[in-house]
Amino acid sequence: MQSPAVKKGAEPQSPPSTCPYSVTVRRNPHRTARPTPKRTAALPPFHSRNTDPISEFPTQEDLPSTKETPPSSESEDLKVFLRIRPLNSKSASLKTVSGFSSKKKASPKPRDNQLNKSVSCIVVNDPRSVTVSPPTALRDARRTKTESYQGFSRVFAPETSQGQVYEMMMKPLVEDFIKGKSGMLVALGPTGSGKTHTVFGCPRDPGMVPLALRHMFQPTGEVHSTLSRSFYITIFEISSERGKGEKILDLLSDGTDISIYQSTIKGLQEMVISNVAQAESVIASAMLKRSTAMTKANSQSSRSQCIINIRLDTQNFEGQSGTLSDSAVLTIIDLAGAEREKNTGLQGKRLGESSFINNTSMVFGLCLRSLFEHQRNPKKPLQKHFQSSLLTRYLREHLEGKKRMSLILTVKSEEEDYTDTSFVLRQASPYMQIKFTGNTQPDLLGAKRQSQALARSDQAKRLKVGHFTGPKADRKGFETETGRQLDEEGAAIFKENIEESLPQNAQVPALDVKEKEKEKEKEKEKDDDAPCNINESQRSTQIMQNFAKVIWNVLKEYKSKLKEADNEIDNLRGNMDFEKARRLELEKEILYLKTNCSCSKKISVDSDLVEVDTYVEFSAERSQKKVDITCIAEETNPTDNLICHTSQFIDSESEFNSSAEHNLETCLQSDCNARFTISQMVGDSRMNASLPESSAGFDNYSSCLRDSARDDEQVPEGVTSADNPGSNTIKKDKTMEPTSALTDRSCYFPGASHDKHGLVEQKEIDSSIKLVESGSIQNDQVPFATIADEASILLQSSQKEHEQKTESSPDNMPNGKNVDHSSEAPKLAVSPISSINIKDDCPQSEAGKPKLHNNETEDEKACDANGSMGYMEQKDDTKPCPLRLNNTKPKRRLMPASTVLLRDMRLLDLEDEFDTRSKGRRGRKKTDAEENQRTQGSTNLLRLLKSNLHR
Numbered sequence: 001m002q003s004p005a006v007k008k009g010a011e012p013q014s015p016p017s018t019c020p021y022s023v024t025v026r027r028n029p030h031r032t033a034r035p036t037p038k039r040t041a042a043l044p045p046f047h048s049r050n051t052d053p054i055s056e057f058p059t060q061e062d063l064p065s066t067k068e069t070p071p072s073s074e075s076e077d078l079k080v081f082l083r084i085r086p087l088n089s090k091s092a093s094l095k096t097v098s099g100f101s102s103k104k105k106a107s108p109k110p111r112d113n114q115l116n117k118s119v120s121c122i123v124v125n126d127p128r129s130v131t132v133s134p135p136t137a138l139r140d141a142r143r144t145k146t147e148s149y150q151g152f153s154r155v156f157a158p159e160t161s162q163g164q165v166y167e168m169m170m171k172p173l174v175e176d177f178i179k180g181k182s183g184m185l186v187a188l189g190p191t192g193s194g195k196t197h198t199v200f201g202c203p204r205d206p207g208m209v210p211l212a213l214r215h216m217f218q219p220t221g222e223v224h225s226t227l228s229r230s231f232y233i234t235i236f237e238i239s240s241e242r243g244k245g246e247k248i249l250d251l252l253s254d255g256t257d258i259s260i261y262q263s264t265i266k267g268l269q270e271m272v273i274s275n276v277a278q279a280e281s282v283i284a285s286a287m288l289k290r291s292t293a294m295t296k297a298n299s300q301s302s303r304s305q306c307i308i309n310i311r312l313d314t315q316n317f318e319g320q321s322g323t324l325s326d327s328a329v330l331t332i333i334d335l336a337g338a339e340r341e342k343n344t345g346l347q348g349k350r351l352g353e354s355s356f357i358n359n360t361s362m363v364f365g366l367c368l369r370s371l372f373e374h375q376r377n378p379k380k381p382l383q384k385h386f387q388s389s390l391l392t393r394y395l396r397e398h399l400e401g402k403k404r405m406s407l408i409l410t411v412k413s414e415e416e417d418y419t420d421t422s423f424v425l426r427q428a429s430p431y432m433q434i435k436f437t438g439n440t441q442p443d444l445l446g447a448k449r450q451s452q453a454l455a456r457s458d459q460a461k462r463l464k465v466g467h468f469t470g471p472k473a474d475r476k477g478f479e480t481e482t483g484r485q486l487d488e489e490g491a492a493i494f495k496e497n498i499e500e501s502l503p504q505n506a507q508v509p510a511l512d513v514k515e516k517e518k519e520k521e522k523e524k525e526k527d528d529d530a531p532c533n534i535n536e537s538q539r540s541t542q543i544m545q546n547f548a549k550v551i552w553n554v555l556k557e558y559k560s561k562l563k564e565a566d567n568e569i570d571n572l573r574g575n576m577d578f579e580k581a582r583r584l585e586l587e588k589e590i591l592y593l594k595t596n597c598s599c600s601k602k603i604s605v606d607s608d609l610v611e612v613d614t615y616v617e618f619s620a621e622r623s624q625k626k627v628d629i630t631c632i633a634e635e636t637n638p639t640d641n642l643i644c645h646t647s648q649f650i651d652s653e654s655e656f657n658s659s660a661e662h663n664l665e666t667c668l669q670s671d672c673n674a675r676f677t678i679s680q681m682v683g684d685s686r687m688n689a690s691l692p693e694s695s696a697g698f699d700n701y702s703s704c705l706r707d708s709a710r711d712d713e714q715v716p717e718g719v720t721s722a723d724n725p726g727s728n729t730i731k732k733d734k735t736m737e738p739t740s741a742l743t744d745r746s747c748y749f750p751g752a753s754h755d756k757h758g759l760v761e762q763k764e765i766d767s768s769i770k771l772v773e774s775g776s777i778q779n780d781q782v783p784f785a786t787i788a789d790e791a792s793i794l795l796q797s798s799q800k801e802h803e804q805k806t807e808s809s810p811d812n813m814p815n816g817k818n819v820d821h822s823s824e825a826p827k828l829a830v831s832p833i834s835s836i837n838i839k840d841d842c843p844q845s846e847a848g849k850p851k852l853h854n855n856e857t858e859d860e861k862a863c864d865a866n867g868s869m870g871y872m873e874q875k876d877d878t879k880p881c882p883l884r885l886n887n888t889k890p891k892r893r894l895m896p897a898s899t900v901l902l903r904d905m906r907l908l909d910l911e912d913e914f915d916t917r918s919k920g921r922r923g924r925k926k927t928d929a930e931e932n933q934r935t936q937g938s939t940n941l942l943r944l945l946k947s948n949l950h951r
């Protein structure tokens with residue numbers, strides 16, 4: 001057998017010495033020009049370096065592919081096989097399909113005159129690479145270079161037999177198919193390159209389909225096999241519809257309407273094949289129906305895309321059909337070869353068929369190229385070229401890389417076919433890098449086909465799908481896709497090669513598409529992109545969920561912190577409230593203690609209490625033994641002021657005490673805001689005491705006088721004398737003075753410096769006393785002082801004054817002040833400074849000066865801040881000054897009345913009573929026992945007063 005690389009008649013060039021009979025001719029020497037993409041460096045011809053006699057192409061034993069393992073089911077590359085049609089001097093002769101004798105015989109124009117002169121343009125370098133060399137004419141005109149292509153799954157030299165091709169290419173697919181794995185083989189190549197020959201062959205040289213059928217029905221040798229296999233076959237073609245559209249024809253039936261939905265064809269008749277003969281008969285019958293035509297390039301040129309599906313269904317002996325996954329489909333497709341008008345010489349209808357054929361071939365190539373580019377660069381979207389033709393739509397899953405596929409490229413080796421051969425190799429070279437994933441997925445297509453198959457008896461023999469809506473739309477779609485892809489390499493390829501293959505009168509697909517069609521196309525693309533969109537949406541959803549999760553956690557933390565802060569705020573508020581309550585309680589307790597403690601005369605009030613003009617008017621007239629108690633209740637409403645006046649004459653001191661206590665207590669019960677005035681006249685002494693209207697004043701007074709607190713008791717408004725039997729008079733008084741700033745054991749002294757609350761220092765008090773004694777005190781206000789203290793001191797003073805009244809003389813009064821000598825009894829008055837008006841002319845003698853204390857030490861008798869009884873003055877200016885002060889006597893410091901009381905009360909064992917009353921008694925209803933105790937306390941106090949009076 002002569003090698004195709006050897007050119008007949010060529011002059012030998014340096015024949016190797018070892019092989020003088022072999023001649024290697026290099027038609028197209030290597031150039032230094034820039035290599036084309038995807039093209040390897042040109043290699044010397046496969047046999048040129050071999051000095052041995054030219055051997056035949058590697059046989060089956062030598063081919064490693066025969067020993068290759070079956071393709072991996074996980075992920076495998078697109079298998080691209082290359083078969084070179086041999087230079088055949090008879091190639092121009094009539095093409096006969098001996099295997100399928102029904103194929104019509106055409107009468108092609110022989111090219112015998114050129115056959116003998118044909119030179120192969122392709123040289124097989126090795127089982128996986130070839131070198132294509134342009135003819136001399138093209139080389140010189142277009143500066144075409146020699147091209148080498150490698151990476152094929154297998155290169156079948158021209159002399160390779162059908163059996164060898166089957167063993168190396170088809171057998172693995174069939175074996176996998178028998179095992180339940182689907183596969184597909186597509187024959188692609190220019191017209192007359194041997195596609196049909198390879199697929200179907202001839203009776204003498206059967207192709208892949210007959211060989212596969214024989215393989216399928218070979219006995220497996222599995223005696224104990226529990227499975228029985230059933231094979232089904234469908235054959236249909238996709239052809240041109242009057243040169244404008246596409247149609248699907250079922251080659252196994254007649255007249256039945258079939259349609260295609262996405263990648264599923266409905267209405268196809270599926271025939272059961274039980275043996276090889278029957279199968280071959282069915283296939284031969286189908287081939288008779290296939291559209292063929294005689295062209296210049298091929299006497300029996302296929303005018304349609306023929307698809308053969310062989311489905312395998314497995315059953316066990318129990319008759320249960322296998323699952324869907326057990327169904328496998330082996331698909332073999334014989335495409336119509338692209339052709340050039342000048343080579344085919346077709347006109348009219350055939351010209352339209354040629355356009356359809358070329359377009360389909362181009363779309364198929366674009367789909368594979370888009371898949372390749374998408375897999376190489378995932379960012380590049382996978383184009384939807386499959387929508388442009390029925391064939392590609394049917395093969396969508398394969399063209400998207402979801403199902404495996406094998407290509408058999410057939411090329412012609414003649415020099416004049418260099419352009420077609422070079423184009424096919426250039427186009428298909430990248431396909432070898434395409435990978436298929438998901439081959440392990442169950443083949444549902446076969447199941448679909450099985451379920452959709454119609455009964456053969458009911459099927460018409462042949463269907464025409466001219467009414468099929470797909471062709472027109474697909475045609476438009478194809479035009480759109482075509483125009484879209486012409487911008488890059490596809491355009492160049494189209495211009496350089498495809499256009500040349502198109503008939504001159506063929507209409508090139510229009511590139512301008514209407515907007516509506518574009519919109520429809522976009523909608524289709526949207527539908528097609530639905531899975532991608534779903535994935536994108538899921539990813540976005542996942543991202544948003546994660547983001548929301550993070551935000552949620554952050555907000556949760558903030559919420560917990562806010563909650564803690566709120567709790568802390570609540571705690572602080574609770575503490576504040578507690579402290580406030582505690583403060584109030586302490587204040588009340590302090591007040592209570594002060595009011596019940598004889599040593600503490602401090603009267604503290606809240607800042608909101610208004611200042612009260614308090615006064616104590618205390619006069620004692622012992623001679624008359626009269627107790628005159630006046631309680632004036634003053635309200636904010638001037639008309640509601642009450643004045644409770646009690647005047648009672650008593651005959652003895654005991655009566656005075658009880659009477660005073662009774663009246664005072666009655667007034668206290670009448671109104672806490674009463675002004676209290678006690679006028680006691682015992683003998684020739686008169687004692688007047690006025691209490692402030694504030695409750696504190698009453699309490700203070702009450703505590704000192706009655707030894708009992710009545711701060712919480714208030715007399716309802718409108719109380720009358722009947723309600724207070726002790727009161728002789730109850731009347732309204734419009735004078736209402738707000739209570740506040742009661743001094744702590746302090747008094748307002750005329751001319752003395754006062755602090756904010758009217759407190760005066762001890763020395764100031766002393767000086768004031770001096771002024772009082774000297775009769776120079778002129779002031780208009782005297783705050784409330786403890787009545788008991790004052791009373792005690794006043795009584796003491798009045799007693800002493802009474803003793804010394806005979807010694808007093810008006811001449812002795814300082815500053816020439818007149819002293820009322822007409823008064824029979826010394827009058828001791830304690831009144832507010834406003835009411836105190838010591839006249840400048842009040843006579844005051846040394847003898848008349850009251851002796852405010854006994855002869856004890858001054859500290860014991862000293863009046864501290866509150867022992868200010870020195871502002872004693874006659875209440876009424878018209879009355880003579882009751883004080884008969886003796887200026888000659890040394891001025892003595894007054895002793896605080898509280899000190900005196902405390903001292904005396906200690907002697908009277910009153911501490912326990914004070915202690916018990918100072919703790920935790922507030923807010924509790926007073927019992928009768930306590931009332932009795934208070935009475936007892938008051939009794940003690942009065943006893944003390946009494947003792948002072950008699951001192």
Ligand SMILES: Nc1ncnc2c1ncn2[C@@H]1O[C@H](COP(=O)(O)OP(=O)(O)OP(=O)(O)O)[C@@H](O)[C@H]1O
Nearest residue numbers: 085095191192193194195196197298301302336337
């Ligand atoms: N490998 C081969 N060995 C011998 N003869 C071949 C070979 N390949 C093709 N031929 C012959 O070439 C002629 C054309 O082959 P074939 O019809 O298969 O081409 P094709 O690719 O199918 O063309 P078209 O696409 O137009 O149908 C046939 O007569 C066939 O016998």
